[in-house]
Amino acid sequence: MxxxxxxxxxxxxxxxxxxxxxxxxxxxxxxxxxxxxxxxxxxxxxxxxxxxxxxxxxxxxxxxxxxxxxxxxxxxxxxxxxxxxxxxxxxxxxxxxxxxxxxxxxxxxxxxxxxxxxxxxxxxxxxxxxxxxxxxxxxxxxxxxxxxxxxxxxxxxxxxxxxxxxxxxxxxxxxxxxxxxxxxxxxxxxxxxxxxxxxxxxxxxxxxxxxxxxxxxxxxxxxxxxxxxxxxxxxxxxxxxxxxxxxxxxxxxxFEIYSGITQDEYDKNIKELDPPSAIAYLEKKYLDIEYLFGSNIGIRQRDVVAIEDIIIEKENGDYLKDFGEMILKLYPTSEMGNYYLGRYFESGNDFKSALEQYRLGYGKMDPADPNADLFYQNVERVLGK
Structure with a gap:
């Protein structure tokens, strides 16, 4: 059936x-x-x-x-x-x-x-x-x-x-x-x-x-x-x-390489990577897609999110800046890149730069978006510091 x-x-x-x-x-x-x-x-x-x-x-x-x-x-x-x-x-x-x-x-x-x-x-x-x-x-x-x-x-x-x-x-x-x-x-x-x-x-x-x-x-x-x-x-x-x-x-x-990152692919190929290697893996995956299939589809946002924990949790988050800049280049109208840059500056106690990035990200969001209020909590948190 x-x-x-x-x-x-x-x-x-x-x-x-x-x-x-x-x-x-x-x-x-x-x-x-x-x-x-x-x-x-x-x-x-x-x-x-x-x-x-x-x-x-x-x-x-x-x-x-x-x-x-x-x-x-x-x-x-x-x-x-x-x-x-x-x-x-x-x-x-x-x-x-x-x-x-x-x-x-x-x-x-x-x-x-x-x-x-x-x-x-x-x-x-x-x-x-x-x-x-x-x-x-x-x-x-x-x-x-x-x-x-x-x-x-x-x-x-x-x-x-x-x-x-x-x-x-x-x-x-x-x-x-x-x-x-x-x-x-x-x-x-x-x-x-x-x-x-x-x-x-x-x-x-x-x-x-x-x-x-x-x-x-x-x-x-x-x-x-x-x-x-x-x-x-x-x-x-x-x-x-x-x-x-x-x-x-x-x-x-x-066509498994064309698909977004699956749990199996993450566990086998990505989970144990350090941050720069995880970023390089993601970039190579999409270069291979373009080379093999002629499809310049850009990196899917869900695949960006798939390696987020590696970037944030490993090596003290030192690669958050590179990650955020990559996402801003890929998705300039999305708040995601500003969020990761804000996290980078906040972790280094550069609260002025962090606040700027969080405000820029919030400004890109639709006020009707249910996630907008959650995102603004980043602004409030930094202002409290």
């Missing part, structure tokens, strides 16, 4: 926020054929003239395009993922030809190699030339096409940052193929990569065993900037829910 409710929410978001989908007949020189392509532009695309948007290539678009768009809208509206441009390729009648492999050596067949080059050399450059894309690219496949997308890992200069393989129908020696692709090459690269693999507890045992072996192998790669998640989804209530649950869980992992 929980998963059904989530999927209903996903599809309600998919059709409720004024998205624009362009349907295109793409005439391919490589394929000598015409393909039906759907290009989804997010709701902010026309409004935002500055930002670029991550690009997702969704194979099996006849099945997965609406699902991916729905999950993307759901996560972006929760501020847990950036808005994305989504390109779906209809493969209903061409899947076996476009994604087929030779069972004797696991190599792509001739038609699949053409389809590979169509994606790499035609479709992606076309989208990047005509739409405002960021450098972050995702590719999605299910069953046979999930096996197909693993071949992009052989590229010396990776095209994709994220790979979503849902319930793959894997080639016989896929593990040996991956070894030949030398995934360790990603280690020195100044970039971040994600590989999400989901199984299906309702699949035939032979297929499931192969997926489990592949998942174990991929998790053993051990490259720091190549993040691998293997979800067996044993608790999924039905076979039909596996793909939807896998897609949502893939988003949660791939």
């Amino acid at each position: 929980r998963i059904l409710t989530l999927l209903l929410l996903v599809f309600s978001f998919s059709f409720s926020f004024g998205q624009k989908t362009i349907f295109k007949k793409y005439e391919s020189d490589e394929l000598k054929d015409i393909r039906d392509v759907s290009i989804y532009l997010p709701k902010s695309y026309e409004k935002d003239s500055i930002s670029n948007f991550p690009l997702a290539i969704v194979l099996d678009g006849h099945k997965l395009f609406d699902l991916y768009v729905g999950v993307s809208n759901y996560y972006s509206n929760q501020d847990n993922a950036p808005e994305q441009i989504v390109v779906g390729i209809d493969m209903e009648s061409t899947r076996n030809k476009d994604a087929g492999y030779d069972i004797t050596n696991s190599n792509l067949r001739t038609d699949a190699k053409r389809f590979y080059r169509f994606l790499r050399d035609e479709l992606i450059p076309f989208v990047e030339a005509n739409y405002k894309t960021s450098p972050f690219l995702t590719i999605v496949g299910e069953s046979l096409t999930a096996n197909f997308i693993t071949h992009f890992l052989k590229e010396g200069d990776p095209i994709f940052n994220a790979y979503i393989c849902l319930n793959p129908t894997l080639a016989p020696d896929v593990n040996a193929k991956m070894q030949g692709f030398n995934l360790e090459k990603m280690g020195p690269m100044d970039n971040t990569f994600y590989f999400y693999l989901s199984g299906n507890p309702y699949a035939k045992s032979e297929k499931l065993t192969k997926i489990q072996s592949y998942g174990k192998f991929m998790k053993s790669v051990g490259v720091e900037n190549f993040h691998v998640v293997f979800d067996e989804l044993k608790s999924s209530p039905s076979s039909s829910s596996v793909i939807g649950e896998g897609m949502s869980r893939a988003f949660a992992k791939i």
Whole structure:
């Protein structure tokens, strides 16, 4: 029931926020054929003239395009993922030809190699030339096409940052193929990569065993900037829910850096930091968001508050001044920066400067704000000193 409710929410978001989908007949020189392509532009695309948007290539678009768009809208509206441009390729009648492999050596067949080059050399450059894309690219496949997308890992200069393989129908020696692709090459690269693999507890045992072996192998790669998640989804209530649950869980992992600071992130990465390191962590998090996703969203106020205790309680509050000045730069109309500067000066018994900062902060607040009276207590306290 929980998963059904989530999927209903996903599809309600998919059709409720004024998205624009362009349907295109793409005439391919490589394929000598015409393909039906759907290009989804997010709701902010026309409004935002500055930002670029991550690009997702969704194979099996006849099945997965609406699902991916729905999950993307759901996560972006929760501020847990950036808005994305989504390109779906209809493969209903061409899947076996476009994604087929030779069972004797696991190599792509001739038609699949053409389809590979169509994606790499035609479709992606076309989208990047005509739409405002960021450098972050995702590719999605299910069953046979999930096996197909693993071949992009052989590229010396990776095209994709994220790979979503849902319930793959894997080639016989896929593990040996991956070894030949030398995934360790990603280690020195100044970039971040994600590989999400989901199984299906309702699949035939032979297929499931192969997926489990592949998942174990991929998790053993051990490259720091190549993040691998293997979800067996044993608790999924039905076979039909596996793909939807896998897609949502893939988003949660791939875009976790975009989300605000969670309790888990705070406990693992921030809790033990000293004040300058906590400030640096926060700044780097948002630089990474801008670099990866093309989203200059500014530091969220709730993330500023998340590291407040470290700044105030550690090293005698000596970094309150740096903290306050950073917040004033980020949020010049907010009282928060003045508050932290006031705390800094008050702790050093510079009551005149503290009073000035508290008064400046109070002056930015709406008198109707229920917190205004609480904030003014800072002024009264310093006046009493």
